[in-house]
Amino acid sequence: MLKTHTCGELRPEHHGAAVKLAGWVHRRRDQGGLIFIDLRDRWGITQVVINQETHPDAHKIASDARNEYVLQVSGNVRNRPEGTANPELETGDIEVVGQEIVLLNPSLTPPFYINKEDRIEEVRRMEYRYLDLRRPRMQSNIVLRHRIVKFVRDYLDAKGFVEIETPILFKTTPEGAREFLVPSRYHVGKFYALAQSPQQFKQLLMVSGYERYFQFARCFRDEDLRGERQPEFTQLDLEMSFIEREDMLQLIEGLVIAMVESVTDRKLLFKPFKRLTFTEAMETYGSDKPDLRYGLEAHDISEIAGKSAFAAFQSNVAEGKPVKVICVPGGAKVSGTLLRKQTGDLETLVRSVGAKGLGWMALPENEAEEVKGPIGKYFTVDQKLAVMEQVGAKPGDLLLFLSDKRAVVYAAVDILRRTLAEQMNLTDPTILAFAWVIDFPLVEWNEEQNRWQPSHHLFTAPMWEDLPRLESDPGSVRGQQYDLVCNGYEAAGGSIRIHKTELQERILKLIGQNLEHARKLFGHLLEAFQYGVPPHGGIAWGLDRIVMLCAGEPNIREVIPFPKTQTGADLMVSAPSFATPQQLEEVHIAIVPDEDEPPES
């Protein structure tokens, strides 16, 4: 080994020890006859001091060294002289007296700072990802990811789970995301699809009797990207036999709590996790993945508003459209001008999601003053008091009124909550607000295609007590689906599966899948299910999102070593790239250039 210790472990008790350290020059402070080098490795930073008089050879190398040079330092540990300790550094009480220094490798001047937490242009970071990953922040993210994966593996192993790999080269699946196609060399004109998820395989493993399976599965979806979505991402995929919904919720909840508490310093807001039905989530937060770190709930005041003198509310309520209010605590404690600007901005915001307007009332701090805002005059004093009581508003609060089609109100509530929370600084990244959302509708109506479609996937079991309504009133049937949400993100989702062929065929019929067609696409699954399927269910975590939340990062690229840009490019290796004519010929592919702009070769 070129090192006897890491750069993060030496302490006063090592005083006098002869050590060898190796790492990168984090920073160098050259005082002429005395040079200080902060030597960095994955574990930390240790100060090396080199004296020209006592060690001229070492001093020469230290003098020529620059940031990111790779050095090996031999010397003795000593307590720093009185008054020169650095409390910022874990190793700040000691230093290593550099006696011999070996230049293991020099470095070009890096394109950006490794030793500073400056915000760097994303493009530059991606081009030099290997340097970006050298930054302490990224290293701690990647190590955290490792710890999470390790914890999950150990935890599930202890619970009797078996880690099993499934193919990545799969076949096109019905429904679902757009897939990446891989041409087959042997089978002319045929393609594999990269697996969107191991869904079918994990259910087949239940048929195979493994009972408890998990895997960290790479999944591929050729859809447009977001900060929380990459074309390839990792799921913690898990499936279990002989369970009911509650068993899965308990298992995952226990795992997540233990994991967060043992590998992160994040605080769990709910323990046990909060549970919301899909309807509650939508009605109160306008979202099926609400951020529960803050309130700003929507309250349904349709009953009061319907009796107000405001014509729009009257007619909306008569048509069954809700009137909802969000109370912004202290929101009225600003000047009239500012209030009008703020509410104007919020109105623009809700218009962007289809709302026709935003009503508001600013409740005066002083009882004697009038309520400000455009709709106050349509409410009687008693009606105002009733609204205040229902939403729990206090003097000085701002009330925001929304009324529209349900879907529009939901979208508006969601965007208002997110925006207000951001403005009011209510999104503390050190808090994790995990909650279960359950009782999703099994199917939803697709306007365009004029048919029912599964809201999760077509193997999701209906709630058994809702089964009688499957054909007569499909929209009212709840699925045995569960989503784990956290801080406004969907962190995991899964369901209890259908294990009876008859039921599966009823579902297929409901969503308008021709049985013959369905058999072609996943006949293997239907057939397998005739050989003794245990009742089973599973869940899949968005591992990248969970790590992101645990690391307090704003997007998943920060916890993925080599991520892609929004257009799916890898700027470091320049992927994707053109294939050679020979490669294309082998897989029987001809490129048809775009009419307007033929690609460069």
Next chain:
RNA sequence: GGGGGUGUGGUGUAGCGGCCUAACAUAUUGCCCUGUCAAGGCAAAGACCGCGGGUUCGAAUCCCGUCAUCCCCGCCA
């Protein structure tokens, strides 16, 4: 497919019609310096302002297009 933001020495920013022959910090190079820790001091070098076109007497600055990237909507069972 649509909407929005950004693009200026290596890096991070300023400049937003003429004071720009482009400023500041830091990094880089050289010299000085034995207790620094974002070390300090002195000096030097470094950008035709993403790319293409236009408007103008004059464009980093305004307009159009284009490319890259980020955020959002659609999309993502």
